[in-house]
Structures are given as structure tokens and as C-alpha cells.
């Protein structure tokens with residue numbers, strides 16, 4: 762059985778009891794970055810075998826883990842933060858598990874997407890999640906998709922591109938359409954900023970360009986009635 766174990770995205774108290782139990786009980790933990798995960802394991806006094814599986818891992822390594830799983834062993838996969846496979850390594854292993862009749866179980870926990878979206882003021886009955894926007898090829902097209910979406914749009918952005926991305930987006934939408942920027946979720950400097958496109962174009966951004974970001978765009982007909 763493969764367990765995908767979600768780990769905190771900033772606040773260690775967000776780890777679940779089940780995550781800790783699973784990481785203690787499995788035969789092997791596989792991590793995106795073993796050095797990073799060893800810090801987490803040490804904090805929770807988990808002493809277990811660890812190996813790596815990252816975006817550049819070769820197919821042989823994935824098949825090696827599948828072989829172990831097919832022998833009936835239990836493996837827990839963790840990424841550096843949040844839910845494995847959500848814009849993090851692990852997808853190929855999950856696919857291989859299905860192809861080899863190995864069960865996959867998700868141990869739920871933090872995911873920047875759901876943490877940001879749930880506390881945003883925008884509708885969440887339907888939403889479009891775009892991961893990281895392409896940096897070059899396909900960037901223009903993705904902005905068209907974002908702007909034309911009838912539902913809330915959510916995407917991840919890095920501190921290096923957040924300013925440029927917000928300006929590009931703001932220039933393509935109605936000046937009153939709302940954008941919500943979630944920064945440093947679950948950490949000391951967590952903040953949610955909701956602002957219309959026109960403020961992004963004409964004013965200095967009202968948050969520090971440091972840390973990690975999730976950007977959300979409201980549907981075009983959405984408004985907030987401030988009291």
C-alpha cells in the first residue's frame with residue numbers, strides 16, 4: 762500500500778495524528794528532499810527508513826518502489842510541504858501503482874490550494890485550479906483562460922513573478938474585478954489581500970513581496986458590499 766502523507770505548509774501543528782502514525786508504521790518513507798523531511802521526522806521523533814523520489818528521479822527508481830509495494834510492504838510518500846502530487850512529485854508513482862494493482866491511500870492535511878481558497882471571499886462551489894502558470898510557452902493562452910473563466914480561478918505563484926503576473930492579469934480584466942492574494946499561509950506572516958484590478962495597476966502592492974503566494978481571481982460578476 763502506498764500512503765500519500767500530507768505534511769504542514771508552514772505550521773508544524775497542522776500535521777495530523779494519522780500522518781505521524783503512518784510515518785512511524787510504514788516500512789519505508791520516500792521524500793522529495795530527504796534532508797528537509799528528516800527535520801520534520803526528528804521534530805516528531807520518527808525514526809524510520811527514508812529514501813528519495815523527486816521530479817528528476819529515473820523510471821527505474823519508481824519501478825524499484827513499485828516492486829517493494831508489490832511484495833506487500835507499506836511506503837509513505839511525502840513532499841517538502843503540503844499534499845504530495847499536487848504540484849509536487851509522486852504522480853508517476855501513483856500511476857504506476859494503479860497499473861500494478863497496488864492500493865493508494867491519501868492521508869489528508871494541508872494543501873495551499875484549499876487553505877487559500879477556503880478563507881478567500883470568492884465562490885468555491887466551482888473553481889478552476891491552474892497550478893503554476895507557464896513562464897513562457899502558453900502564458901498568453903493561459904491568461905485568456907483565466908480572464909474568461911466563469912468560476913473562481915486559483916493558481917500558485919512565486920515571489921519572483923508575483924508582481925509581474927498580477928500586473929499582467931490586472932491589465933486584462935475589468936478594473937473593478939477582484940483579486941485575492943494569499944501569502945505565507947499558516948505561518949506568522951499569513952495575510953489575505955483582496956483588491957480590485959485598478960489598485961494593482963495604479964498603486965504599490967500593499968503586501969511584502971516575500972514568501973509563498975496563492976492568487977485567486979473572482980468571477981467577473983462577483984462583488985463585495987463593504988459596510
Ligand code: SAM
Pocket residue numbers: 770771840842843844845846847848849871872873874916917918919943944945946947948973974975
Ligand atoms: N504540494 C503543495 C500543496 O499541497 O500546496 C504545493 C507545492 S508547490 C511546489 C509550492 C507552491 O505552493 C508555492 O510556490 C506557493 O505558490 C504554494 N504554497 C505552498 N505553501 C504555501 C504557503 N504556506 N502559503 C502560500 N502559498 C503556499
